């Protein structure tokens with residue numbers, strides 16, 4: 399990488415003047431978007447201790463330093479090419495991977511890249527106001543770390559659009575900055591990215607469950623026959639790990655603190671809200687909401703789109719090499735459908751079940767996280783446990799979206815749903831309570847809001863009370 403370049407990269411941008419000019423033309427629009435839609439209140443005077451990707455070398459890919467947010471150096475990095483890489487699945491199994499976009503797959507590939515790209519700035523927009531109620535400087539810094547990296551993920555997709563999709567790609571790159579999360583006229587493409595992230599409980603659940611859909615989708619795109627897409631998404635996955643760490647450890651620390659408050663003040667059976675903590679029921683409701691929304695992000699259980707993505711080698715399964723039959727032409731997959739009041743197990747061609755197969759991987763990965771959370775409750779002697787709701791619960795996409803299910807997967811009536819929804823999903827009362835306990839930011843180094851425990855260690859081996867965000871006028 400040549401660090402003096404306006405756009406840091408490992409794609410030899412300076413030897414492709416046309417592309418370089420196109421990206422340098424997009425860059426000021428990106429910065430305008432970042433200033434307007436990125437983290438509110440912390441752009442001008444604050445220096446944030448951040449990691450910046452500077453190469454793809456596994457031993458030294460990041461550099462840590464203080465940086466002002468708008469001066470962050472968003473770069474374009476693709477994982478190193480795999481020599482002689484072959485197509486790993488679908489009808490073209492075994493052929494050479496593509497370095498250019500085949501004309502016949504231009505539209506679906508563009509659509510995949512645009513859908514992926516759209517989520518990245520959307521999440522920054524959703525999290526824009528969270529800094530105002532941060533539980534600590536450590537958490538504030540992690541929020542901004544995630545935000546700048548989602549910004550970089552947008553750059554990754556815009557690089558592909560500009561390099562491989564010509565005029566249409568350039569137009570799509572502009573539109574990625576014109577749609578906005580929650581906008582009535584021009585919303586973001588996928589549902590979960592138009593939902594508000596109002597508080598830090600939402601935020602940690604989002605980074606736990608929705609960023610993990612990012613991991614699902616990036617794993618499957620990293621199998622793509624389009625080699626530049628594969629390499630870009632492979633490098634994005636290294637950053638994604640930190641986002642999920644933020645979510646999982648954030649909830650762990652809330653649980654830790656809730657248990658502590660219960661023991662210290664009220665005895666294990668009392669209302670922890672009386673001493674400013676977050677009760678397990680409220681945590682479970684937020685888990686239910688973000689998990690079910692993130693299940694929706696995997697698409698319909700039975701999908702001809704997914705089948706043709708797989709057949710054509712555009713989007714594979716997570717860890718495709720762990721499967722035996724890479725063409726998936728013959729097998730069937732069992733899907734529990736619900737037809738006229740009854741469950742029926744339908745055998746569907748395996749290719750049409752690719753969304754569901756990816757969702758299986760996702761659910762298993764989430765489950766491990768919830769088990770780690772439950773270890774905390776167990777250690778503190780509580781008998782309550784968190785759980786993942788059944789995958790049919792609260793769905794808005796796919797075959798379960800027409801029927802109401804409870805969190806255990808049982809069919810319920812619309813009236814029953816209305817009666818129970820406040821026990822299963824976040825309520826206005828939850829939101830008001832969270833707003834209240836998160837009304838004031840905690841800016842003193844080493845101090846934490848009352849509802850959350852400190853982390854066990856700081857960032858990059860620095861102490862927990864390091865001044866991760868510093869104001870300078």
Ligand code: BYC
Nearest residue numbers: 513514517521588589608609612615694695697698701703
């Ligand atoms: N909301 O055949 P179907 C991340 C549409 S997160 C609204 O079931 P398909 C991140 C669908 O477009 C990862 N609409 O689905 C995380 C289709 O429309 P048409 C993001 C939806 O095509 C945190 C119709 O419903 N990456 O990176 O298999 C922070 C029937 O579709 C939704 C990707 O998603 C929905 N949830 O689509 C920052 C990867 N689901 O054809 C970042 C790229 C489906 O009827 N996208 N529809 O007009 C894909 O691979 C696929 O498009 C989907 C599933 C996974 C979204």
Ligand code: FE
Nearest residue numbers: 518548551612
């Ligand atoms: Fe991302």
Ligand code: FE
Nearest residue numbers: 609612638641
């Ligand atoms: Fe992420």
